[in-house]
Amino acid sequence: MSLSRRSSASLLVLASLGLAACSGSSDATSAGSSAGSGASAAAEVRLGYFPNVTHAVPIVADKEGLFAKHLGGSTLKISTFNAGPAAMEALKSGAIDATYVGPGPATNAFINSQGEAIRIVSGAATGGAALVVDPSITSVAQLKGKKIATPQLGNTQDVALRFYLKEQGLTTDLQGGGDVNITPQENSQILDSFSQKLIAGAWVPEPYATRLVQAGGKVLVDEHSLWPGGKFPVTVLAVRPDFLTKHPDSVKALLEGQLDAEAFIASNATKAQSDVGAVIKAVSGKALDATVISAAWKNLEFTNDPVPSALAAGAEHAYAVGILKTKPNLDGLVDLTILNQVLTAAGKETVR
Known part of the structure; x- marks a missing residue:
């Protein structure tokens, strides 16, 4: 669904x-x-x-x-x-x-x-939230085996990412296991980790989505597209x-x-x-x-x-x-x- x-x-x-x-x-x-x-x-x-x-x-x-x-x-x-x-x-x-x-x-x-x-x-x-990833990732399926960050376990973007992946047939767990390794980090740390290629992307609120794009990332999922009326x-x-x-x-x-x-x-x-x-x-x-x-x-x-x-x-x-x-x-x-x-x-x- x-x-x-x-x-x-x-x-x-x-x-x-x-x-x-x-x-x-x-x-x-x-x-x-x-x-x-x-x-x-x-x-x-x-x-x-x-x-x-x-x-x-x-x-x-x-x-x-x-x-x-x-x-x-x-x-x-x-x-x-x-x-x-x-x-x-x-x-x-x-x-x-x-x-x-x-x-x-x-x-x-x-x-x-x-x-x-x-x-x-x-x-x-x-x-004002999006999944921004490394430009080499062109599909959700390519997230399998990758490390993706969110601001904190259980926060709004963390839930959004986990549910989106579940809808796409990819598993996660609260300990960072599953098909996609979800790693909670503070927003500022997410930016550093992405720049150092320690993570493949992140589901974050603004302005960090924009900052990740400016750091070389691309928007894979704009959360507006997932909700009625955006x-x-x-x-x-x-x-x-x-x-x-x-x-x-x-x-x-x-x-x-x-x-x-x-x-x-x-x-x-x-x-x-x-x-x-x-x-x-x-x-x-x-x-x-x-x-x-x-x-x-x-x-x-x-x-x-x-x-x-x-x-x-x-x-x-x-x-x-x-x-x-x-x-x-x-x-x-x-x-x-x-x-x-x-x-x-x-x-x-x-x-x-």
């Missing part, structure tokens, strides 16, 4: 989604909405995101003071992560209150915690359920800042890309060429829609490849209540 057909089949799972309606810090002290002084506002909001193009929305909202504007008197503390499973561990442990993350680790954390660990309250970006979530906003219950004003403020960031990105893409580049340099210690960010930008859509049908399909895929040990039950995972309130107040179309 193709990925697209499996995505259509996932509409059965979609019914159970339950649509209920290195570190830095920023002091959110500027005047804005009433969230910072509301009865349900937290004194401190601890938020995570990745130093990555796919996380442009939270990066811009932080760098341009848009989260601060709406958080009012609440203090914003930012932590950065390199991969989703690490961000989910921080969320589950209570080290952070909310984080932007890939859908794979988010759904995995929800399922493995029996629905207690997280709620997805919004999308942030779709698209739309799949690459970044969502996940919140601890207890934080969502106790501090809805703070969650509302984050989403208001997110909407402002999307508007800023649409009207001032050059400055937004500069913000992303600055964070990447600050966290990694290395500047990313502006042309790379610009090229990667074109493969992304910044949107509030978490694409619930794709979330459901992704959970099915994680189960199919052994990342999830129990059949997915996503009842209650997605709660767009506050998001749709914010969208309605802004005169924008709500997310269904």
